[in-house]
Amino acid sequence: xxxxxxxxxxxxxxxxxxxxxxxxxxxxxxxxxxxxxxxxxxxxxxxxxxxxxxxxxxxxxxxxxxxxxxxxxxxxxxxxxxxxxxxxxxxxxxxxxxxxxxxxxxxxxxxxxxxxxxxxxxxxxxxxxxxxxxxxxxxxxxxxxxxxxxxxxxxxxxxxxxxxxxxxxxxxxxxxxxxxxxxxxxxxxxxxxxxxxxxxxxxxxxxxxxxxxxxxxxxxxxxxxxxxxxxxxxxxxxxxxxxxxxxxxxxxxxxxxxxxxxxxxxxxxxxxxxxxxxxxxxxxxxxxxxxxxxxxxxxxxxxxxxxxxxxxxxxxxxxxxxxxxxxxxxxxxxxxxxxxxxxxxxxxxxxxxxxxxxxxxxxxxxxxxxxxxxxxxxxxxxxxxxxxxxxxxxxxxxxxxxxxxxxxxxxxxxxxxxxxxxxxxxxxxxxxxxxxxxxxxxxxxxxxxxxxxxxxxxxxxxxxxxxxxxxxxxxxxxxxxxxxxxxxxxxxxxxxxxxxxxxxxxxxxxxxxxxxxxxxxxxxxxxxxxxxxxxxxxxxxxxxxxxxxxxxxxxxxxxxxxxxxxxxxxxxxxxxxxxxxxxxxxxxxxxxxxxxxxxxxxxxxxxxxxxxxxxxxxxxxxxxxxxxxxxxxxxxxxxxxxxxxxxxxxxxxxxxxxxxxxxxxxxxxxxxxxxxxxxxxxxxxxxxxxxxxxxxxxx
Numbered sequence: 001x002x003x004x005x006x007x008x009x010x011x012x013x014x015x016x017x018x019x020x021x022x023x024x025x026x027x028x029x030x031x032x033x034x035x036x037x038x039x040x041x042x043x044x045x046x047x048x049x050x051x052x053x054x055x056x057x058x059x060x061x062x063x064x065x066x067x068x069x070x071x072x073x074x075x076x077x078x079x080x081x082x083x084x085x086x087x088x089x090x091x092x093x094x095x096x097x098x099x100x101x102x103x104x105x106x107x108x109x110x111x112x113x114x115x116x117x118x119x120x121x122x123x124x125x126x127x128x129x130x131x132x133x134x135x136x137x138x139x140x141x142x143x144x145x146x147x148x149x150x151x152x153x154x155x156x157x158x159x160x161x162x163x164x165x166x167x168x169x170x171x172x173x174x175x176x177x178x179x180x181x182x183x184x185x186x187x188x189x190x191x192x193x194x195x196x197x198x199x200x201x202x203x204x205x206x207x208x209x210x211x212x213x214x215x216x217x218x219x220x221x222x223x224x225x226x227x228x229x230x231x232x233x234x235x236x237x238x239x240x241x242x243x244x245x246x247x248x249x250x251x252x253x254x255x256x257x258x259x260x261x262x263x264x265x266x267x268x269x270x271x272x273x274x275x276x277x278x279x280x281x282x283x284x285x286x287x288x289x290x291x292x293x294x295x296x297x298x299x300x301x302x303x304x305x306x307x308x309x310x311x312x313x314x315x316x317x318x319x320x321x322x323x324x325x326x327x328x329x330x331x332x333x334x335x336x337x338x339x340x341x342x343x344x345x346x347x348x349x350x351x352x353x354x355x356x357x358x359x360x361x362x363x364x365x366x367x368x369x370x371x372x373x374x375x376x377x378x379x380x381x382x383x384x385x386x387x388x389x390x391x392x393x394x395x396x397x398x399x400x401x402x403x404x405x406x407x408x409x410x411x412x413x414x415x416x417x418x419x420x421x422x423x424x425x426x427x428x429x430x431x432x433x434x435x436x437x438x439x440x441x442x443x444x445x446x447x448x449x450x451x452x453x454x455x456x457x458x459x460x461x462x463x464x465x466x467x468x469x470x471x472x473x474x475x476x477x478x479x480x481x482x483x484x485x486x487x488x489x490x491x492x493x494x495x496x497x498x499x500x501x502x503x504x505x506x507x508x509x510x511x512x513x514x515x516x517x518x519x520x521x522x523x524x525x526x527x528x529x530x531x532x533x534x535x536x537x538x539x540x541x542x543x544x545x546x547x548x549x550x551x552x553x554x555x556x557x558x559x560x561x562x563x564x565x566x567x568x569x570x571x572x573x574x575x576x577x578x579x580x581x582x583x584x585x586x587x588x589x590x591x592x593x594x595x596x597x598x599x600x601x602x603x604x605x606x607x608x609x610x611x612x613x614x615x616x617x618x619x620x621x622x623x624x625x626x627x628x629x630x631x632x633x634x635x636x637x638x639x640x641x642x643x644x645x646x647x648x649x650x651x652x653x654x655x656x657x658x659x660x661x662x663x664x665x666x667x668x669x670x671x672x673x674x675x676x677x678x679x680x681x682x683x684x685x686x687x688x689x690x691x692x693x694x695x696x697x698x699x
Contacts, residue, residue, distance in 0.1 A: 006138075006139070006140065008138045008200060008203050008205050009135065009138035009139050011203075012135065012138060012196055012199065012200055013077050013078075013150070013151070015196065015199060016077065016151050016192065016196060017073075017074055017077060019192050019195065019196075020070060020073055020074075020192070021070060023188040023191070023192060024066050024069050024070055025066055026188065027181065027184055027185055027188050028058070028062050028065065028066060030181070030184040031058065031177060031180060031181035031184060032055060032058055032059065032062070034180050034181070034184065035051055035054050035055040035058065035176075035180055036055055038051050038180065039051035039052050039055060050172070050176065051176070053170070053173060054173045054176040054177060054180070057169055057170075057173050058177065061167055061169065064167065065163055065164070065167070068162075068163035068166055068167075069159060069160055069163040071163075072158075072159035072160075072162040072163050073155075073156060073159040073160075075159075076150060076155050076158070076159055077150050077151065077155075094110070094685070094688050094689055094692055095681075095685045095688060096328070096681070096684035096685050096687065096688045097681075099249070099252060099253055099256060099688050100253075100256040100257065100328060102253060104250075104253070105171070107249055107250055107253045108171065108175075108250070109161060109165070110249060110692065111248075111249050111250065111692070111695040111696065112161070112174075112175055112178050113154075113157060113158070113161060114249075114692050114693070114695060114696035115178070115179065115182065115695075115696045116157050116160075116178050116182045116185070117153060117154055117157055117696075118696045118697075119182035119183055119185075119186055120153045120156075120157065120182065120185060120186040120189060121153065121186075122186065123183065123186025123187055123189070123190050124153060124186050124187075124189045124190035124193055127189075127190050127193035127194045127197065128152060128153060128189075128193050130193070130197045130207065131149060131151065131193045131196055131197045131200075132144055132146055132148075132149045132152065133207030133208050133209075133210065134196075134197055134200040134201070134205050134206075134207050134208075135148055135149040135151070135200075136148045136149070136207075136208040137205050137206055137207060137208040138200060138205050141208050142208055142209065143208055143209055143210070144207075144208045144209065144210045151192075151193070151196070153186075153189055156185075156189060157185075160178075160185075164177070164178075246282070246283070246286060246694075247283060247286050247287070247290070247687070247690065247691045247694055248691055248694050248695040249688070249691045249692050249694075249695040250695065251283055251691070252283070252287070252687070252688065252691040255280065255283045255284065255287070255324065255325070256325065256328055258325065280324050281320065281321050281324060283324070284320035284321075284324030284325070285317050285320050285321075287320075287327060287684075287687055288313070288316045288317055288320050288327065289313070289317075290683075290686070290687045290690060291327060291680070291683045291684055291686075291687055292309065292310065292312070292313050292316070292683075294682070294683035294686045294687070295309050295338075295342060295679060295680070295683050296309050296310045298679060298682075298683075300346060300674055300675060300679070301342070301345045301346065301679075302345065302348055302349075302350075302351060302356075304351065304360060305341075305345045305348075305360065305363065308341075308360075308363045308364060308367050309338075309341065309342070311367040311371065312338070312366075312367060312370060314371065315370035315371065315377060316334065316338075318377055319334055319377060319378060319381075322378060323378065327680075327684065328684075332381075333381035333382040333385050334378075334381045335680065336385055337366070337381055337384060337385045337388065338680050339678055339679075339680050340385065340388055340389065340392075341363055341366070341388070342678070342679040342680055343619075343678065343679065344359060344392060345359075345363075346621040346632075346634075346674060346675055346679070347359075347621070347632060347634065347649075347650035348632070348650055349623075349630070349632050353632075353650055353651075354650065354651040355395060355650050355651065356650075358391075358395060359392075362387075362388055362391055362392075363388075366384050366388060369384055370384070396652055397652070400652040403576075403654065404636070404646075404648065404654055406576050407576055407577040407578065407646055407654050407656060408637050408646060410573050410576045410577050411577055411637070411639055411644045411646060411656055412639060412640075413458075413573075414567070414569055414573055414577075414644060415639040415640070415641060415643050415644050416458065417451065417454050417455055417458055418451075418454075418567050418568070418643065419641065419643075420454040420457060420458065421450040421451045421453075421454040421568075422450070424450040424453045424454050424457075425445070425446040425447075425450040428445045428446060428449075428450065428484070429446065431484065431488070433485070433488045433489070434488065436488075436492055437488045437491050437492060438491055438492070438538060440531070440534045440535075440538075441487065441488065441491045441535070441538075444531055445484070445487075447568075448518065448521075448523055448527075448531075448568065449480070449514075449517065451521055451523075451568045452480055452517035452518060452520060452521055452523075453477060453480045453481060453517075455520060455521050456475075456476040456477035456480055456517070456520070457477045459476070459477075460475055460476075460477050476516075476517070476520070479513055480513065480517050483509075483510055483513050483514070486506040486509075486510050487510060487514075489506075490503055490506060490507065490510065490538070490539060490542070491535065491538045491539075492542075493538070493541055493542050493545060496538075496539070496542035496543075497541075497542045497543075497545035500542075500543060503539065503542060503543060504543075507539055511532070511535075514532075514535075515528070515532075521568065521570060522570050522571055522572075523568075567643075567658050567660070577646070577654065577656040578653070578654045578655045578656055579655075579656050579657065580624075580626065580655055580656065580657045580661060616635045616638070616645060616662060616673070616676070617635065617638075617676060617677070618635050618636065618637065618638050619634065619635060619677070619678075620634070620635045620673060620674075620675065620676045620677075621633070621634050621635075621673070621674040621675045622634075622635065622647070622671055622672060622673050622674060623671070623672045623674060624647065624655065624665065624670065624671050625665075625670040625671070626655065631649055631653075631655075632649060632650060632674070633647035633648060633649045633655060634647065634648055634649075635647055636648040642659060643658060643659050644656060644657075644658060644659070645657055645658075645659070645662060
């Protein structure tokens, strides 16, 4: 088949829909037969009746299920975009906060989904991996992206759940269908994936490559989301041993909403009294244990800090007895204290870093205070939190605080000027005489000169005119704009060569105004002279041209013109903000032979490219390659329009860069995200995923 990658992709989707019309009825037949066999073999009356009910209900709804399943799957396939992945439940996407907002039916559906996906993975994973590689290539991708395949198993299972949820059947019947038919469904998908891979192979579609990730020793199992070094969507499902096997998704959900006691029938009093709440306290203790296990094995924190966090375990377990939900409340002093220690701990990459010794001493004091015996333990957390927060604030010298404030004010002004410069550049482009000007002049007007005019307009707005100024010469912003007709006319050979007297008259004032404007923003002298040399060359050519017949205009040159992301800073502004000018310079990747981050950074960059969102959230910790070394910084401020970012290191040093600079450093691998949200959030999300895994294993 001689076709483009997109044609192969579309043809594969059409073939998948054709095959689905065949295997869905076949799967329903196999499900019916399996239910009938288990009903006949059932030894208990209750089990026989339940299987019989599931079988007879399937008989009456079979045609509706087939039609709705096919319709839901076709809708998912017709979208055929990675963005549809947000509608598909996967283990990676489950968060602790989201679980608290779920209803009981949603939790049960999530568990059923996990069980079916686990069975399908065992049957069809090998064929799916191969199909993912070819589908990614068919979409023109060089590297495998799981989301590029709208035929992946979780999309199929989600479509099935949508079809079943629309039926008015007993949830127990639906669950039995899913449990009984999971193996057959996996086998049907296995066959379809194998046939589609063979079809793409016959069309000449070669597999895309998988990104190989080397996992450092000692990393928390769920951190990387990888298997065997090749990125996939699965999360570590190692054999669960010990008490964590007790925690299921349903139990965790009931704990979070405060509706779990030993009997499981009535709301509990959050463990405040009686042995009836033993289950509540046990589950709360299990969550604390798993949360701390994740934190204390997370290599983003230095080993001594992880040991100190482990020392908090007795106090947190004791707190869980009286306040089992403290970890779910972001405003709880104990949760805030844990957040504060973990977040500040990310600032340090070595025990020799500036400020680490003082911080470690503070954390040791906190641990010691919480390990002291006494019934007043819950009352100690607020005071310890306040002390830790105050000591961290006092650790910053006033001069650094003032410098950070100046940097923020300066970056705000820079963003305002650049946004205004974009509008000025748009005004210039809208002129009738703009397109016929040479490329060097067009680039100058939409680049530095738009900055000159923007700065002049801001100055005029900040300094209201006085009677004296009104009587004086024309305002700079007006003069800088009124030279445009002369500049554009004089730079066009065909026009300027016809009127040499006018050319001689306008050049002196034009050059004087241009130089004045560029000096007003401290534009680099070398670049200024380079532009003037080019402009004078155009003027000289027009002056020397003498023809009896009119000179025809030449079409505008096709040359690069800077877009609105180009930014100009005064040298003083760059100095006040620690602006990284080298962020806009192409270099080779700098992070070589360094430890891989807990998250697949390639995926994070793709998410940033796919989603028009702020590049880095405030509070994120990053490693920036700067001045020959990796510098650990936190994003402490982002401009209102997300075009400027301020980074602060553990030593109080500030760096700034534009959004374009951040994206450039990402592409060059000179900037890596260490944590884009809280470590405690990460740990609790891992607890929720472990609960989901436990639920999926319980049949």
